[in-house]
Amino acid sequence: MAYPGNRPPLKNKHLIRLPFGSVEPAGWLKRQLQIEADGLTRQLLDSKTFDRCLEPTLSRVESERTYQRGVFQEGVITLAYLTGDPVFLKRAAESIEKTLAEDPAYLGDSVKKQRAIFYLRPRQLRAFLEYYEATRDERIIEWMKRFYAAWGKFTGKLDWWREAGTTDLIYVGLWLYNLTGDPAILETVRSHSGFAEAVTDSFLQFPRRKYEKHNVIVAWISKLPGLVYEMKPEERYRQAVFEGIARREQWFGQIAARSTGHEHYGKLKDGRRPTNGTELCGVVEYIYAMELLLEIFGEVELADRLELLAYNSLPGTCTPDFFAHQYDQQANQVNVSIATRGFDNTDTANLFGFAPHYCCCTFNMHHGWPRLVENLWMATPDAGLAAVAYGPCRVAAKAADGQTVAIAETTDYPFKEEIHLKLSMEKPVEFPLYFRIPVWAEGAAVAYRGEMIPCKPGTLQRIERTWEPGDECTLRLPMRVRSEFRFNRSIAVLRGPLYYCLRIGQDYRDLGEGRDWGILPTTPWNYALSITPETAAARTKVVENPIGDFPFAQRGEPLYRRSKDAVVQADGQISSYVREPYAQAEPVVLHVKGRLMPEWGMDKTYTANAADPPPSPAASNQPEVDLELIPYGCTRLRISEFPWSQSRSAGE
Secondary structure, X not given: OOOOOOOOOOOOOOOEEOOOOOEEEOHHHHHHHHHHHHHHHHHOOOHHHHHHHHHHHHOOOOOHHHHHHHHHHHHHHHHHHHHOOHHHHHHHHHHHHHHHOOOOOOOOOOXXXXXXXXXXXXXXXXXXXXXXXXXXXXXXXXXXHHHHHHHHOOOOOOOHHHHHHHHHHHHHHHHHHHHHOOHHHXXXXXXXXXXXXXXXXXHHHOOOOOOOOEHXXXXXXXXXXXXXXXXXXXXXXHHHHHHHHHHHHHHHEOOOOOEOEEOEOOOHHHOOOOOOEEEHHHHHHHHHHHHHXXXXXXXXXXXXXXXXXXXXXXXXXXXXXXXXXXXXXXXXXXXXXXXXXXXOOOOOOOOEEOOOOOOHHHHHHHHHHHHHHHOOEXXXXXXXXXXXXXXXXXXXXXXXXXXXXXXXXXXXXXXXXXXXXXXXXXXXXXXEEEEEEOOOOOOOEEEXXXXXXXXXXXXXXXXXXXXXXXXXXXXXXXXXXXXXXXXXXXXEEEEOOEEEEEOOOEEEEEOOOOOEEEEEEOOOOOEEEOOOOOOOOOOOEEEEOOOOOOOOOOOOOEEEEEOOOOOEOOOOXXXXXXXXXXXXXXXXXXXXXXXXXXXXXXXXXXXXXXXXOOOOOXXXXXXXXXXXXXXXXXXXXXXXXXXXXXXXXXXX
């Protein structure tokens, strides 16, 4: 078997992660990675820019510079090998050499130094895993072995943040055990996974028992019961994963699969308010958790959640040119400014900038897109291949008896509903091909050689054939417009894996040197939609457009892009940029009717926030007007949770 999965005594996984580099981006997704590389990621290669982002935090955390270099290392390595950029490849190698020069057996000789080590090592080891798969540099494995040997003897007490971070040491340790078969590594991992019991108990009873309230830590540890399940396959660990997701969704769920987390969860009664914030670090770490849990359990709902996060929450909190990001995003966000919003962090957390509020997201966000590409395809225990998430790409992996199969996936997904696959191999080969069918995809079908194969939503559709070189098949995932109930019985509008938001005119305000941006609305935002949950599909017109140069840009939005005569300089920087309004249309626009609701205004306590949506159904005697909804990821100002109205005559 080409990809054997877990070694005994570990429980077998339902899916098997392909080695890093097996999947390469194509189409709009390849452009998206290049946009990321040319944006803030490339700028942070410059040490002055890097340190400038750190300046406000260095006085608080002495080890911050070292830690954030380790965090940023992940993004540099993953982007380097998926874009092939020589500057990123060089920087990736340099960062690895610097880490290899450190003593992995040194875990600190004081509490302060121990905290610094365990702050850094989990992120470095995650990066090491992918770097090894890309290069097969055996020094990586020897370095890892020495670290785990030392960790096995470690008896120090870690604080809550570092202990949560060891979740990733458990993950990488299991990977290393599967690679080497060294039982000492597995024993080390087992001996340091005891804190999973408290996490499991918390997830099963959330929020009735003591629970972790920090957004990013919850994203980290959400995968922990699943990792323990591999070592000790008791149902309670599996249940804790899915019960934890469901309970967090019930109490603090925001649209696009994320949770309230402007640093910490808030009050239970307010947990689902659409003006609550969610930290960007929490989004990318939750994406990573969904990818790892999907491999362990193979449940379609995890892949559905992965796409919601990656195709909505991730692009929605960054500018389309990747020159700026928010610390906290909001589902209903009608004013981006320095203001008090009820968040438990500073008044700058909602700005789009280099490092608003705190620098962690500035360095942590870069691995989100590359790791999505990495996990679009997985292997299966029956020597097959599975398309578990969708996007334009090319996968080359072994199937059946070890023959290499290349599959070119051509698609405009998530904006459009057809996914075309073309297979290439040296000779015919029989193996199963799996297609994840999202729970929303009623009427999904695979077309192959004139045959239409119906697919059941919420399943992995298995199609086993003797595949011929050049075989083609097309998966169609019907994207019917639908809605879901949200806060105050408001509704959110979806099509496929994308949420759609009101188009709001955006006035970018430079708050200093083109580094931080506030954005104010230039058009009304307080509309109720003239649809009901039952009529959303019938009363919405869908217009599909070509995907432009910036897939998640709004028409008219000012963007940085390379100048026509720009070159990549020796230090990796782009010689010059221009900033100009984006002229292309969004990939999809929904046309709906709505009515202005003048009584719905700004919050009386936090005046930079929209007030809660009026309870629905909300009567309105305002004239009906045409409205445009665009993908969540294309908006920086947005209404995502709408009241919905019913007509009211003048005499009522």
